[in-house]
Amino acid sequence: MANTDHGRPTLEAVAARAGVSRATVSRVVNGQTTVDPGLRRSVEAAAAELGYVPHAAARSLVTRRTDSVALIVPESPTRVFSDDPFFPGVIRGVAAELEAEGKLLVLMTTGTSTSHRRVERYAAGGHVDGVMFASVHDDDPLPGLVARGGVPVVCNGAVPGLDAPYVDVDHVGGVRLAVEHLIAQGRGTIATIAGPQDMVAGRQRLNGYMATLAEAGRQPVLAVGDFTHESGAATMRRLLVSEPELDAVFAASDLMAQGALAALRAAGRSVPGDVAVIGFDDITSASYSDPPLTTVRQPITEIGRTMARKMLSLLEGEAVAAETILPTELIVRESA
Known part of the structure; x- marks a missing residue:
């Protein structure tokens, strides 16, 4: 019974197949670099043969990573999903970059005080590795609350009183x-x-x-x-x-x-x-x-991509520029 978990191969099963300890399998699964290369190859081969997939919740306890990033839009869902294409454009850019790095995007809106409190608890509660904000209003305390909780934060535009990297346009x-x-x-x-x-x-x-x-x-x-x-x-x-x-x-x-x-x-x-x-x-x-x-x-889409790239760099412990300003240009048509 120790070799399966509701039909899923376990660490113990992989360890038995590879002829190593459970601790060695755990170190390989969680990406630690201190494992002998030969043992690593044996563990990886055994995991592939058994079809072992790491349990995300258990892995997050070890790595303290959820592999998910939140994009918070402090507007009502009606506004976010209206005929204003700004929000979908930013979301597309963020999603494309996160997807390329195997990260999940968690999209949240805060149109009411109740949803605001719920999002605050979620974002600061360890459910995501980092938080991006778009369309922030000056009187919104949420970015500061999240940042003070130790969660990496990236914003679309400078937020007064908040020392967090941001992306904006000229x-x-x-x-x-x-x-x-x-x-x-x-x-x-x-x-x-x-x-x-x-x-x-x-x-x-x-x-x-x-x-x-x-x-x-x-x-x-x-x-x-x-x-x-x-x-x-x-x-x-x-x-x-x-x-x-x-x-x-x-x-x-x-x-x-x-x-x-x-x-x-x-x-x-x-x-x-x-x-x-x-x-x-x-x-x-x-x-x-x-x-x-x-x-x-x-x-617009590049704003989202750049925000996501900043966040991914922060999560890897890399230094990022405090501000990134993207260029704008005049497109002349018939109205002027």
Whole structure:
């Protein structure tokens, strides 16, 4: 009975077949390098003959590794799985890198206080080897709580007060390209639909807009949305009332830009004839907008891949750069 566990070959069975001790088999299975090469080959051959598969839970007790990494998105599931392609793009990038290294991805969202507490307990409770965060809001204590628990953390964007490596894009430089493009076209009143100001991306894209206009001696026209299509449309309608003479809009996300296009069309304003519109992201649907959307491209999937590579390096005890900033570029289409 000692040689099987519910029909599975055991360490004892492998040890008997290889003619070694159970402890030797355990060291080989758990990747220790102190085993004689000849004994290692005997153990590996015996394990292959018997079809032995290490018990993951038992192995984790020895190695203190789960071979799984969490990606936490502090948004509701409705938001994460909406028409915003940012989250699926990051998830694809993370999953591809982890899969290549034989790691499991655990995806978690924290849309409510209850789910927030549940995720905190799970992430800090030794169930995963490391945690990545995407779309963090300034007032979210979760990244700090997880990091203080000794779990390796990598973030998408710098988190105030948290000393953890992060991956981001050149928000300011990308917006500068967009606004300078509008100025070069001779646009007089360039408004922005900014993103939420409790997020690094929202603040930095607004900073890029404000700095570029200031350098050109222009006055800003500012309104704030939440990166969604609905907020872009609603904010554009308000801008048309408060600034009827505006002739250009930079929206801090493509979804907001598409909402702005819909509002302009409903108001009888032509794009780009009356109002030029530029977005940020270069989501797939940007090239199919009416008209096709000029936008700042950010490498969404590469953000996820780079985050995962940082995490894998941390788990191997390797030093990683505190920040990695990926480039952005202006993609010119018919809307501007």
